[in-house]
Amino acid sequence: MGDRPTLQDVARAARVSTATVSRVLNTPGQVRVETRARVEAAIARLGYLPHFGGRALALNRTNTVGVVIPTMANAIFARGLQALQETLAEAEINLLIATSGYDVAREAEQIRTLLSRSVDGIVLIGEARPRESYDLLNSHGTPFVILWTWRADSPYICVGFDNRAAARAMAEHVISAGHRRIAMISGLTESNDRAQLRLEGVRDALHLHGLALDGAHLAETPYGLDQGAEAAAHLLMLPQRPTAILCGNDVLAAGAIEGARRAGFVVPADVSIVGFDDVELARVAQPPLTTVHVPHRRMGHEGARVLLEMISDQGPGHSVELETEIVDRASLGRLPQPQSA
Amino acid sequence: MGDRPTLQDVARAARVSTATVSRVLNTPGQVRVETRARVEAAIARLGYLPHFGGRALALNRTNTVGVVIPTMANAIFARGLQALQETLAEAEINLLIATSGYDVAREAEQIRTLLSRSVDGIVLIGEARPRESYDLLNSHGTPFVILWTWRADSPYICVGFDNRAAARAMAEHVISAGHRRIAMISGLTESNDRAQLRLEGVRDALHLHGLALDGAHLAETPYGLDQGAEAAAHLLMLPQRPTAILCGNDVLAAGAIEGARRAGFVVPADVSIVGFDDVELARVAQPPLTTVHVPHRRMGHEGARVLLEMISDQGPGHSVELETEIVDRASLGRLPQPQSA
Numbered sequence: 001m002g003d004r005p006t007l008q009d010v011a012r013a014a015r016v017s018t019a020t021v022s023r024v025l026n027t028p029g030q031v032r033v034e035t036r037a038r039v040e041a042a043i044a045r046l047g048y049l050p051h052f053g054g055r056a057l058a059l060n061r062t063n064t065v066g067v068v069i070p071t072m073a074n075a076i077f078a079r080g081l082q083a084l085q086e087t088l089a090e091a092e093i094n095l096l097i098a099t100s101g102y103d104v105a106r107e108a109e110q111i112r113t114l115l116s117r118s119v120d121g122i123v124l125i126g127e128a129r130p131r132e133s134y135d136l137l138n139s140h141g142t143p144f145v146i147l148w149t150w151r152a153d154s155p156y157i158c159v160g161f162d163n164r165a166a167a168r169a170m171a172e173h174v175i176s177a178g179h180r181r182i183a184m185i186s187g188l189t190e191s192n193d194r195a196q197l198r199l200e201g202v203r204d205a206l207h208l209h210g211l212a213l214d215g216a217h218l219a220e221t222p223y224g225l226d227q228g229a230e231a232a233a234h235l236l237m238l239p240q241r242p243t244a245i246l247c248g249n250d251v252l253a254a255g256a257i258e259g260a261r262r263a264g265f266v267v268p269a270d271v272s273i274v275g276f277d278d279v280e281l282a283r284v285a286q287p288p289l290t291t292v293h294v295p296h297r298r299m300g301h302e303g304a305r306v307l308l309e310m311i312s313d314q315g316p317g318h319s320v321e322l323e324t325e326i327v328d329r330a331s332l333g334r335l336p337q338p339q340s341a
Numbered sequence: 342m343g344d345r346p347t348l349q350d351v352a353r354a355a356r357v358s359t360a361t362v363s364r365v366l367n368t369p370g371q372v373r374v375e376t377r378a379r380v381e382a383a384i385a386r387l388g389y390l391p392h393f394g395g396r397a398l399a400l401n402r403t404n405t406v407g408v409v410i411p412t413m414a415n416a417i418f419a420r421g422l423q424a425l426q427e428t429l430a431e432a433e434i435n436l437l438i439a440t441s442g443y444d445v446a447r448e449a450e451q452i453r454t455l456l457s458r459s460v461d462g463i464v465l466i467g468e469a470r471p472r473e474s475y476d477l478l479n480s481h482g483t484p485f486v487i488l489w490t491w492r493a494d495s496p497y498i499c500v501g502f503d504n505r506a507a508a509r510a511m512a513e514h515v516i517s518a519g520h521r522r523i524a525m526i527s528g529l530t531e532s533n534d535r536a537q538l539r540l541e542g543v544r545d546a547l548h549l550h551g552l553a554l555d556g557a558h559l560a561e562t563p564y565g566l567d568q569g570a571e572a573a574a575h576l577l578m579l580p581q582r583p584t585a586i587l588c589g590n591d592v593l594a595a596g597a598i599e600g601a602r603r604a605g606f607v608v609p610a611d612v613s614i615v616g617f618d619d620v621e622l623a624r625v626a627q628p629p630l631t632t633v634h635v636p637h638r639r640m641g642h643e644g645a646r647v648l649l650e651m652i653s654d655q656g657p658g659h660s661v662e663l664e665t666e667i668v669d670r671a672s673l674g675r676l677p678q679p680q681s682a
Contacts, residue, residue, distance in 0.1 A: 285625050
């Protein structure tokens with residue numbers, strides 16, 4: 001990629017939407033004269049070539065993109081999805097949405113349905129799915145983009161972030177605040193690579209400091225407020241009580257704060273609790289959550305942009321790594337330096 | 342309605358999904374013998390008649406339902422939508438989703454797009470939209486169901502709740518806790534009948550008690566945490582400082598708690614703040630929000646059920662009123678009975 005100018009390059013150069021560039025190419029009579037002139041100048045300047053093959057293909061398009069997300073029920077995917085939808089709508093493409101309930105068999109079924117409806121492209125969350133799902137996608141030749149994860153050595157087009165590095169950075173942050181007895185409430189790791197990678201990242205950081213996450217200090221549970229509350233209550237009853245609990249996402253962390261409070265612990269004086277995602281819950285929780293900020297809207301916009309490029313140019317696409325950052329709020333407390341580990 | 346047995350009646354009687362009944366009718370070879378026998382017995386018992394017209398129409402179906410919601414970005418519509426999607430998926434129908442950003446012109450455009458894609462049915466939020474949007478829907482003859490509102494005299498098929506009565510009940514509840522100086526943070530009422538009706542409900546209750554909501558004590562603002570926080574900070578600076586603030590939804594209320602706290606007020610000791618919707622934020626907020634519980638999942642399931650019935654039987658459909666209830670948490674305080682109003 002990068003050599004041949006794309007529809008997006010033209011749109012950017014002419015400061016218009018890709019939909020407008022499409023209209024200039026296909027129905028120029030519908031475009032205002034000034035806009036049309038600007039787009040045509042950009043096309044000439046960049047040497048953009050809307051070859052016939054591409055245009056013929058365009059006629060077979062359904063102008064629909066399908067997305068399979070694990071769930072709509074908590075707000076984890078909401079902002080990213082909203083942004084994805086907005087960028088697709090600009091290109092006059094509708095979004096067909098389905099949920100898998102974090103079940104790979106159900107996801108495979110949803111992918112099959114979307115392909116049978118001849119969607120122009122597919123958006124999936126994370127990389128963990130059976131070989132057969134990828135074979136199906138490849139045999140159809142339908143472009144697809146994976147969101148919510150990015151790994152340097154992924155064979156797929158991913159627009160996301162390095163879950164492992166982000167979780168490692170958060171664990172380092174907690175350790176540098178003086179914590180040594182650390183527990184984790186993870187999402188269910190089976191078939192969820194984001195949950196797996198976040199857990200691995202925490203293990204990486206602990207290992208580097210001669211610490212470890214033993215089985216008793218790791219709770220794996222579905223994402224939910226009740227589940228987070230129960231897991232925290234359980235961890236806080238252990239003889240080796242943790243001084244900090246890292247959570248796989250903000251829903252679990254907000255639940256953990258509730259569980260700790262009900263068990264009579266003050267956050268962060270008695271126990272620190274940190275989250276991951278930076279959704280609205282993180283800000284509303286009391287104390288507000290120290291968490292990993294994920295650029296949800298940018299991920300949705302960029303994901304749509306990359307997929308649109310693959311659809312319109314039939315090119316191979318390119319992955320985009322987005323940065324995350326730690327947002328320090330109030331749920332992480334500082335411990336005095338320990339005498340010895 | 343109610344006389345002629347529907348596909349749903351058969352499904353219920355045979356304890357199978359409507360999709361299974363469809364399969365028995367269309368591709369019986371794909372259904373297990375016992376299940377098929379049970380469905381056929383139910384068909385015979387109820388006298389269900391899958392008339393040719395219906396089956397011919399079925400062949401023209403796209404097995405797609407479109408929904409236009411105001412936004413995916415905060416969690417207001419998440420649980421209802423998830424439930425809607427689950428029930429449609431059981432009938433092997435996919436959901437095409439679009440957002441309007443609370444803009445009726447954009448909604449009209451989205452409805453037009455959905456109709457041009459020959460969706461089998463449409464789900465809309467609330468009744469407030471231009472005459473032309475309804476004309477368009479009616480001229481296409483595509484069944485549509487309205488969620489999130491229900492009024493006895495609505496001319497449309499609505500699966501929702503009485504926003505005005507629910508808000509009135511909440512205002513009564515606040516008044517019965519001894520509050521007289523009451524303010525409201527409302528969502529933008531233009532083109533949003535839910536926001537309008539909730540405001541009217543509050544006015545109804547105040548009026549009944551010889552109270553009123555003057556212009557200074559009413560803030561109208563887009564739904565958002567920042568907007569709620571700003572509005573609360575403003576209301577708490579008024580000379581006639583309110584002792585209770587009613588909010589148009591939980592996002593505004595959670596923001597209002599934050600705004601009050603930043604301005605140095607303790608909730609509910611200094612000011613009570615109540616919400617509407619009972620989304621996750623309500624539970625996580627500190628203090629947890631006293632709010633109106635809306636049966637989101639039931640609304641989604643029932644909405645899908647009614648629409649599926651309209652699609653498969655080409656019948657007129659029927660509205661469903663759902664009950665809301667006040668959930669008493671901790672953000673509403675009791676005032677001593679006032680000496681005089």
